[in-house]
Every structure is written in C-alpha cells, then in structure tokens.
Amino acid sequence: MHNKFSLVLLGSLLATGSPLAFAAPDWAKVSKRDIHVFHAGATPIEWVTKKSDHSGTAGLKKGESCVGCHEEKGGLNFDFKRLADKTFEPVGAPKTMSFPVTVQAAYDKENLYMRLTFKAPADAAANAPREDAGPKHEIKAAIMLAGNKTPQAAQLGCWAACHADVRSMPGADAKKKKYVSNANVAGGVFYDYIQWKSGEGGKGATQIDGHVAAERVNKGGTALIKADGENKGGVYTVTFTRKLSGGEGDLALAEGQVIPFGVAIHTDKTIYRFHHVSLGYTLGLGADGDIKASKQ
Numbered sequence: 001m002h003n004k005f006s007l008v009l010l011g012s013l014l015a016t017g018s019p020l021a022f023a024a025p026d027w028a029k030v031s032k033r034d035i036h037v038f039h040a041g042a043t044p045i046e047w048v049t050k051k052s053d054h055s056g057t058a059g060l061k062k063g064e065s066c067v068g069c070h071e072e073k074g075g076l077n078f079d080f081k082r083l084a085d086k087t088f089e090p091v092g093a094p095k096t097m098s099f100p101v102t103v104q105a106a107y108d109k110e111n112l113y114m115r116l117t118f119k120a121p122a123d124a125a126a127n128a129p130r131e132d133a134g135p136k137h138e139i140k141a142a143i144m145l146a147g148n149k150t151p152q153a154a155q156l157g158c159w160a161a162c163h164a165d166v167r168s169m170p171g172a173d174a175k176k177k178k179y180v181s182n183a184n185v186a187g188g189v190f191y192d193y194i195q196w197k198s199g200e201g202g203k204g205a206t207q208i209d210g211h212v213a214a215e216r217v218n219k220g221g222t223a224l225i226k227a228d229g230e231n232k233g234g235v236y237t238v239t240f241t242r243k244l245s246g247g248e249g250d251l252a253l254a255e256g257q258v259i260p261f262g263v264a265i266h267t268d269k270t271i272y273r274f275h276h277v278s279l280g281y282t283l284g285l286g287a288d289g290d291i292k293a294s295k296q
C-alpha cells in the first residue's frame with residue numbers, strides 16, 4: 001500500500017518533470033490526528049461573536065477557542081439538528097453534517113507536507129449551489145493558514161474570514177468574496193490559502209495557491225509546489241507540498257512556529273459556503289500544536 005503510493009508520487013513527479021526535487025515523507029511513520037469538519041450553516045463571525053445569538057461569546061472574549069468548547073470525545077458536540085434547521089440553513093443542509101478528516105504533517109529544510117484523508121459524503125448538495133461551468137469538481141479540499149497578526153486566529157480558525165455579507169450567505173451580495181477585516185498582507189493580517197480540486201473524472205484537476213485578505217485572491221502564491229489527490233473507493237487522500245518560503249500572500253514558515261489553520265472540504269460539487277469546515281487548530285513546526293509536523 002505504502003509502496004504503491006510512493007510509486008504514484010514518483011510517477012507524477014517524473015511526469016511533470018518538476019525541477020524542484022523533494023523528498024516526500026514516509027506517511028506511514030507520520031502521526032495522525034482526526035479533526036471533524038462540519039456544515040456550519042450561516043454562522044458567520046458576526047453570529048459567533050454576538051452575545052444574544054451565541055453563548056460562546058463571553059468565553060471567546062476571555063480567550064477560549066471554538067475547539068475548547070466544541071470538541072469532545074474526539075468529535076464535535078454541536079446540535080446538528082439545530083444547525084440543519086431553516087434558521088441556520090435556509091437553503092438546505094447536507095444529510096451528512098459532519099465527517100472526520102485525518103490530518104498529517106511533516107517538514108524538512110525546504111518544504112511543508114500536509115496530507116488529508118477522508119471519506120467524502122456524496123449527499124452534500126441538497127439545494128445548495130453547485131459547479132455549473134468549467135471543470136465540475138466533485139471535491140475541493142483547502143487549507144487556510146493564518147497570518148501571525150490575524151486577530152484571534154488561534155481561537156477562531158477560519159471564522160475571521162467568514163462574514164454575514166459574503167456571497168451565498170442569506171440575503172448577501174452575490175459577488176462579494178470572503179475577506180478579513182482590516183486585512184494587511186505585509187502586516188500578517190490575512191490567511192494563506194491552498195486548495196486541491198478533483199476535476200471532472202480526474203480530468204482538469206487543478207490546484208490553487210492564493211490568499212484571503214481584503215478579498216479572496218485565487219492566485220499569486222508561489223509556495224505551493226504540488227497538490228495531489230487520489231480517490232480510492234470514495235476515500236480521498238490529498239497531499240500538499242508547499243515551500244516554507246513563498247511570495248505574495250504566502251506565509252513565510254519556519255521551524256519553531258505554531259500556525260493556526262483550518263480545513264474546508266467541498267463535496268458533491270458544491271460551491272461557496274456549502275462546504276464542511278473545521279474549527280481552528282494549530283500546526284506546530286517542530287513545536288507543540290494540535291498537529292505536530294514531524295521533521296524529516
């Protein structure tokens with residue numbers, strides 16, 4: 001199994017003739033941490049931080065994190081019936097409200113390697129908007145790494161980029177993309193963003209290296225070397241190879257850092273907010289974190 005995987009990787013390396021040689025980690029030796037992604041409905045930062053809406057507000061002010069209150073016994077303690085209800089999801093909730101994603105990370109002198117493994121539910125669309133033009137991506141898997149000055153990023157995960165007025169939120173502008181308030185890329189107030197898309201029947205598969213600042217930008221990053229995905233009977237394995245250094249909108253990573261991050265997975269060809277998202281976790285590069293990247 002492991003040998004086969006290495007062979008696939010090697011094959012794709014040779015096929016693209018990438019001049020950037022990198023040593024993929026031996027994933028069998030890299031520790032695993034399951035995090036659960038869920039359909040959050042319309043619960044943007046404005047909802048999460050409004051006292052009359054969400055009783056976690058006071059705890060958030062005191063420095064508690066979403067994970068601290070909502071992760072329990074290896075899963076999430078949300079009331080999914082409530083989240084699937086019209087008040088939170090006026091468009092139609094997926095049948096599978098939550099599923100586990102196994103996260104692994106490793107790094108060496110040059111690169112960060114992250115791997116997500118999950119069984120993708122095929123029942124997410126309900127009445128949600130879906131891909132209707134271009135390659136019809138069954139699956140999209142993304143990781144957002146928070147800039148070190150993004151306010152409360154370690155507590156909020158991706159919620160600092162999730163606002164009530166972005167497209168597909170109830171009553172919102174159909175064109176407005178996700179954003180961070182008072183964003184400043186040079187000042188570290190933004191999210192670095194990498195995504196793998198499955199393409200139609202594996203064709204047209206593609207990757208994005210962008211960022212989310214004053215708005216979401218789907219290009220410009222130069223850190224992502226490769227995003228690879230494999231589907232084996234509905235179980236997806238998505239691997240990102242990312243340089244520690246990077247260009248515009250890429251976080252400069254280094255050993256010793258603890259980086260807040262979140263994962264978002266679109267299944268069943270859904271788009272916009274109709275994804276399953278994780279709460280905010282931390283990635284430790286040779287440091288403690290929810291996910292500890294092992295040194296190669």
Ligand code: HEC
Binds near residue numbers: 077159
């Ligand atoms: C101090 C603990 C605490 C923190 C921190 C906290 N929450 Fe909550 N959250 C709660 C409680 C209690 C409820 C249930 C009652 C309510 O809605 O207020 C809840 C409800 C929710 C719900 C609605 C679903 C349900 O189970 O009722 C969502 C979604 C949610 N929280 C998301 C978040 C997110 C995202 C964060 C981080 C940005 C967060 N919470 C931080 C305590 C917390």
